[in-house]
Amino acid sequence: MRQPLVVGNWKMNGTRTSARDLAAAIAGGLPANCPVAVGVCPSFVFIPAVAEQLQDTPVQVGAQNVADQDAGAFTGEVSAPMLKEFGCTLAIVGHSERRLIYGEGDALVAARYQKAIEHGICPLLCIGETLEQREAGETFAVVDRQLQAVLDVAGIDSLKQAVIAYEPVWAIGTGRTATPQQAQEVHAHIRRQLAAQGEEIAAQVRILYGGSVNADNAASLFAMADIDGGLIGGASLKADSFLSIVKAAAQTV
Numbered sequence: 010m011r012q013p014l015v016v017g018n019w020k021m022n023g024t025r026t027s028a029r030d031l032a033a034a035i036a037g038g039l040p041a042n043c044p045v046a047v048g049v050c051p052s053f054v055f056i057p058a059v060a061e062q063l064q065d066t067p068v069q070v071g072a073q074n075v076a077d078q079d080a081g082a083f084t085g086e087v088s089a090p091m092l093k094e095f096g097c098t099l100a101i102v103g104h105s106e107r108r109l110i111y112g113e114g115d116a117l118v119a120a121r122y123q124k125a126i127e128h129g130i131c132p133l134l135c136i137g138e139t140l141e142q143r144e145a146g147e148t149f150a151v152v153d154r155q156l157q158a159v160l161d162v163a164g165i166d167s168l169k170q171a172v173i174a175y176e177p178v179w180a181i182g183t184g185r186t187a188t189p190q191q192a193q194e195v196h197a198h199i200r201r202q203l204a205a206q207g208e209e210i211a212a213q214v215r216i217l218y219g220g221s222v223n224a225d226n227a228a229s230l231f232a233m234a235d236i237d238g239g240l241i242g243g244a245s246l247k248a249d250s251f252l253s254i255v256k257a258a259a260q261t262v
Protein backbone atom coordinates (compact mmCIF):
# COMPACT_ATOMS: atom_id res chain seq x y z
CA MET A 10 0.00 0.00 0.00
CA ARG A 11 1.51 3.30 -1.08
CA GLN A 12 0.69 6.25 1.16
CA PRO A 13 -0.63 9.09 -1.01
CA LEU A 14 1.48 12.23 -1.11
CA VAL A 15 0.25 15.70 -2.01
CA VAL A 16 2.86 18.43 -2.43
CA GLY A 17 2.29 22.10 -3.14
CA ASN A 18 4.82 23.75 -5.43
CA TRP A 19 4.41 27.44 -4.66
CA LYS A 20 6.83 28.40 -7.44
CA MET A 21 7.93 32.07 -7.40
CA ASN A 22 4.90 33.41 -5.52
CA GLY A 23 4.03 35.07 -2.25
CA THR A 24 5.70 37.12 0.43
CA ARG A 25 7.28 36.03 3.69
CA THR A 26 4.02 36.82 5.48
CA SER A 27 1.71 35.20 2.96
CA ALA A 28 3.92 32.10 2.82
CA ARG A 29 3.84 31.78 6.59
CA ASP A 30 0.06 32.33 6.65
CA LEU A 31 -0.54 29.77 3.92
CA ALA A 32 1.60 27.22 5.77
CA ALA A 33 -0.33 27.86 8.98
CA ALA A 34 -3.69 27.55 7.24
CA ILE A 35 -2.69 24.26 5.61
CA ALA A 36 -1.34 22.74 8.81
CA GLY A 37 -4.35 23.99 10.77
CA GLY A 38 -6.82 22.63 8.22
CA LEU A 39 -5.51 19.08 7.94
CA PRO A 40 -7.80 16.43 9.34
CA ALA A 41 -6.61 14.74 12.53
CA ASN A 42 -4.57 11.62 11.71
CA CYS A 43 -4.47 12.60 8.07
CA PRO A 44 -3.67 9.44 6.09
CA VAL A 45 -2.01 11.50 3.35
CA ALA A 46 1.58 12.73 3.47
CA VAL A 47 1.61 16.46 2.75
CA GLY A 48 4.41 18.82 1.78
CA VAL A 49 4.91 22.38 0.58
CA CYS A 50 7.74 23.83 -1.49
CA PRO A 51 8.07 27.59 -1.01
CA SER A 52 10.63 29.79 -2.64
CA PHE A 53 14.11 29.22 -1.13
CA VAL A 54 14.03 32.51 0.74
CA PHE A 55 10.77 31.66 2.51
CA ILE A 56 11.91 28.20 3.62
CA PRO A 57 13.11 29.31 7.09
CA ALA A 58 9.85 31.12 7.89
CA VAL A 59 7.71 28.28 6.56
CA ALA A 60 9.75 25.60 8.31
CA GLU A 61 9.44 27.45 11.58
CA GLN A 62 5.69 27.74 11.10
CA LEU A 63 5.39 24.04 10.33
CA GLN A 64 7.47 22.81 13.23
CA ASP A 65 5.58 20.13 15.18
CA THR A 66 3.10 19.65 12.34
CA PRO A 67 3.05 16.71 9.90
CA VAL A 68 3.51 19.01 6.89
CA GLN A 69 6.90 18.55 5.28
CA VAL A 70 8.93 21.38 3.83
CA GLY A 71 10.57 21.05 0.46
CA ALA A 72 12.69 23.07 -1.93
CA GLN A 73 11.98 23.72 -5.57
CA ASN A 74 15.45 22.61 -6.63
CA VAL A 75 18.73 21.44 -5.12
CA ALA A 76 22.34 21.93 -6.18
CA ASP A 77 24.37 19.20 -7.83
CA GLN A 78 27.30 20.10 -5.56
CA ASP A 79 27.73 20.31 -1.79
CA ALA A 80 29.51 23.68 -1.55
CA GLY A 81 31.80 26.01 -3.44
CA ALA A 82 31.77 28.57 -6.22
CA PHE A 83 28.32 27.84 -7.65
CA THR A 84 26.60 31.22 -7.70
CA GLY A 85 22.85 31.07 -7.32
CA GLU A 86 22.70 27.46 -6.16
CA VAL A 87 21.47 26.07 -2.83
CA SER A 88 22.94 22.77 -1.63
CA ALA A 89 21.29 19.80 0.03
CA PRO A 90 23.22 20.33 3.32
CA MET A 91 21.95 23.94 3.40
CA LEU A 92 18.39 22.79 2.83
CA LYS A 93 18.72 20.17 5.54
CA GLU A 94 19.88 22.80 8.00
CA PHE A 95 16.50 24.49 7.51
CA GLY A 96 14.46 21.34 7.89
CA CYS A 97 13.78 20.46 4.25
CA THR A 98 12.98 16.82 3.69
CA LEU A 99 11.93 17.12 0.04
CA ALA A 100 13.35 18.74 -3.10
CA ILE A 101 11.81 18.99 -6.54
CA VAL A 102 14.28 18.15 -9.31
CA GLY A 103 13.84 18.33 -13.06
CA HIS A 104 10.72 20.46 -13.04
CA SER A 105 9.80 21.29 -16.63
CA GLU A 106 10.17 25.01 -15.88
CA ARG A 107 13.80 24.32 -14.94
CA ARG A 108 14.32 22.08 -17.96
CA LEU A 109 12.66 24.33 -20.54
CA ILE A 110 13.17 27.89 -19.27
CA TYR A 111 16.58 27.43 -17.65
CA GLY A 112 17.95 24.71 -19.90
CA GLU A 113 18.55 22.01 -17.29
CA GLY A 114 19.33 18.78 -19.08
CA ASP A 115 19.03 15.16 -18.04
CA ALA A 116 22.63 14.95 -16.77
CA LEU A 117 22.26 17.96 -14.47
CA VAL A 118 18.89 16.74 -13.22
CA ALA A 119 20.44 13.36 -12.44
CA ALA A 120 23.29 15.02 -10.52
CA ARG A 121 20.83 17.12 -8.50
CA TYR A 122 18.76 14.01 -7.74
CA GLN A 123 21.88 12.14 -6.67
CA LYS A 124 22.88 14.91 -4.23
CA ALA A 125 19.42 14.91 -2.66
CA ILE A 126 19.63 11.13 -2.17
CA GLU A 127 23.16 11.35 -0.73
CA HIS A 128 21.99 13.82 1.91
CA GLY A 129 18.76 12.07 2.86
CA ILE A 130 16.45 14.52 1.11
CA CYS A 131 13.65 12.89 -0.88
CA PRO A 132 13.86 14.07 -4.50
CA LEU A 133 10.58 14.60 -6.35
CA LEU A 134 11.77 13.80 -9.86
CA CYS A 135 9.61 15.51 -12.48
CA ILE A 136 9.30 13.97 -15.92
CA GLY A 137 6.88 14.66 -18.74
CA GLU A 138 6.46 15.43 -22.39
CA THR A 139 5.67 18.63 -24.26
CA LEU A 140 2.57 18.93 -26.42
CA GLU A 141 4.71 18.59 -29.53
CA GLN A 142 6.24 15.37 -28.21
CA ARG A 143 2.82 13.98 -27.29
CA GLU A 144 1.44 14.77 -30.71
CA ALA A 145 4.46 13.08 -32.29
CA GLY A 146 3.70 9.94 -30.28
CA GLU A 147 6.87 10.32 -28.21
CA THR A 148 5.41 10.47 -24.70
CA PHE A 149 6.69 7.09 -23.51
CA ALA A 150 10.09 7.59 -25.12
CA VAL A 151 10.50 10.98 -23.43
CA VAL A 152 9.59 9.83 -19.93
CA ASP A 153 11.71 6.69 -20.35
CA ARG A 154 14.73 8.80 -21.34
CA GLN A 155 14.26 11.29 -18.49
CA LEU A 156 13.87 8.52 -15.94
CA GLN A 157 16.66 6.32 -17.21
CA ALA A 158 19.12 9.22 -17.20
CA VAL A 159 18.60 9.45 -13.45
CA LEU A 160 18.63 5.71 -12.81
CA ASP A 161 21.89 5.33 -14.74
CA VAL A 162 23.53 7.69 -12.25
CA ALA A 163 21.72 6.93 -9.00
CA GLY A 164 20.61 3.31 -9.50
CA ILE A 165 17.19 1.75 -9.23
CA ASP A 166 17.50 1.34 -5.44
CA SER A 167 17.55 5.14 -5.07
CA LEU A 168 13.82 5.08 -5.80
CA LYS A 169 13.28 3.67 -2.30
CA GLN A 170 14.02 7.22 -1.13
CA ALA A 171 12.48 9.14 -4.01
CA VAL A 172 9.18 10.07 -5.61
CA ILE A 173 8.41 10.44 -9.32
CA ALA A 174 6.08 13.16 -10.57
CA TYR A 175 4.62 12.79 -14.05
CA GLU A 176 3.85 16.29 -15.27
CA PRO A 177 2.83 16.62 -18.90
CA VAL A 178 4.16 20.05 -19.85
CA TRP A 179 1.01 20.88 -21.84
CA ALA A 180 -1.07 20.52 -18.68
CA ILE A 181 1.03 22.75 -16.42
CA GLY A 182 -0.61 26.04 -15.54
CA THR A 183 -2.81 25.79 -18.62
CA GLY A 184 -6.04 24.60 -17.02
CA ARG A 185 -5.83 21.73 -19.51
CA THR A 186 -5.56 18.66 -17.26
CA ALA A 187 -4.69 15.23 -18.58
CA THR A 188 -7.76 13.04 -18.32
CA PRO A 189 -7.47 10.42 -15.59
CA GLN A 190 -7.11 7.80 -18.35
CA GLN A 191 -4.34 9.72 -20.13
CA ALA A 192 -2.45 10.16 -16.87
CA GLN A 193 -2.99 6.56 -15.78
CA GLU A 194 -1.70 5.28 -19.11
CA VAL A 195 1.64 7.03 -18.56
CA HIS A 196 1.83 6.19 -14.85
CA ALA A 197 1.22 2.51 -15.63
CA HIS A 198 3.86 2.64 -18.34
CA ILE A 199 6.41 4.14 -15.93
CA ARG A 200 5.68 1.48 -13.35
CA ARG A 201 5.96 -1.29 -15.96
CA GLN A 202 9.32 0.05 -17.13
CA LEU A 203 10.57 0.17 -13.56
CA ALA A 204 9.28 -3.34 -12.85
CA ALA A 205 11.62 -4.65 -15.52
CA GLN A 206 14.50 -3.36 -13.34
CA GLY A 207 13.10 -4.14 -9.91
CA GLU A 208 9.60 -5.41 -9.27
CA GLU A 209 9.45 -4.60 -5.59
CA ILE A 210 10.70 -1.05 -6.07
CA ALA A 211 8.29 -0.47 -8.95
CA ALA A 212 5.41 -1.57 -6.75
CA GLN A 213 6.35 0.69 -3.86
CA VAL A 214 7.52 3.91 -5.55
CA ARG A 215 5.01 6.74 -5.51
CA ILE A 216 4.19 8.34 -8.83
CA LEU A 217 2.43 11.70 -8.46
CA TYR A 218 0.51 13.45 -11.19
CA GLY A 219 0.98 17.19 -11.75
CA GLY A 220 -0.63 19.58 -14.20
CA SER A 221 -3.69 21.73 -13.47
CA VAL A 222 -4.87 19.54 -10.60
CA ASN A 223 -7.61 21.32 -8.68
CA ALA A 224 -10.32 20.66 -6.11
CA ASP A 225 -12.74 19.51 -8.82
CA ASN A 226 -10.59 17.06 -10.77
CA ALA A 227 -8.35 15.66 -8.01
CA ALA A 228 -10.64 12.83 -6.92
CA SER A 229 -10.97 11.35 -10.40
CA LEU A 230 -7.20 11.51 -10.97
CA PHE A 231 -6.34 10.03 -7.58
CA ALA A 232 -8.84 7.21 -8.12
CA MET A 233 -6.57 5.75 -10.80
CA ALA A 234 -4.56 2.69 -9.78
CA ASP A 235 -1.09 4.10 -10.42
CA ILE A 236 -1.62 7.73 -9.36
CA ASP A 237 -0.39 8.14 -5.81
CA GLY A 238 -1.10 11.80 -5.21
CA GLY A 239 -0.23 15.09 -6.82
CA LEU A 240 2.29 17.85 -7.29
CA ILE A 241 0.12 20.92 -7.22
CA GLY A 242 1.01 24.35 -8.58
CA GLY A 243 -1.64 27.05 -8.85
CA ALA A 244 -4.21 25.31 -6.65
CA SER A 245 -1.68 24.99 -3.82
CA LEU A 246 -1.60 28.76 -3.33
CA LYS A 247 -5.00 28.81 -1.62
CA ALA A 248 -5.34 26.76 1.54
CA ASP A 249 -8.96 25.80 0.81
CA SER A 250 -8.29 24.37 -2.61
CA PHE A 251 -5.09 22.63 -1.50
CA LEU A 252 -6.87 21.09 1.49
CA SER A 253 -9.69 19.88 -0.78
CA ILE A 254 -7.08 18.13 -2.90
CA VAL A 255 -5.55 16.53 0.19
CA LYS A 256 -9.05 15.40 1.19
CA ALA A 257 -9.56 13.84 -2.23
CA ALA A 258 -6.33 11.88 -1.76
CA ALA A 259 -7.43 10.82 1.73
CA GLN A 260 -10.58 9.31 0.27
CA THR A 261 -8.51 6.81 -1.71
CA VAL A 262 -6.96 5.32 1.43
Ligand SMILES: O=C[C@H](O)COP(=O)(O)O
Nearest residue numbers: 018181182220221242243
Ligand atom coordinates in the same frame (compact mmCIF):
# COMPACT_ATOMS: atom_id res chain seq x y z
O1 LIG B 1 4.78 21.61 -9.90
C1 LIG B 1 3.61 21.75 -10.22
C2 LIG B 1 3.20 21.71 -11.59
O2 LIG B 1 4.03 22.48 -12.38
C3 LIG B 1 1.74 21.93 -11.83
O3 LIG B 1 1.39 23.29 -11.83
P1 LIG B 1 -0.16 23.67 -11.99
O4 LIG B 1 -0.90 22.86 -10.97
O5 LIG B 1 -0.23 25.13 -11.77
O6 LIG B 1 -0.55 23.26 -13.38
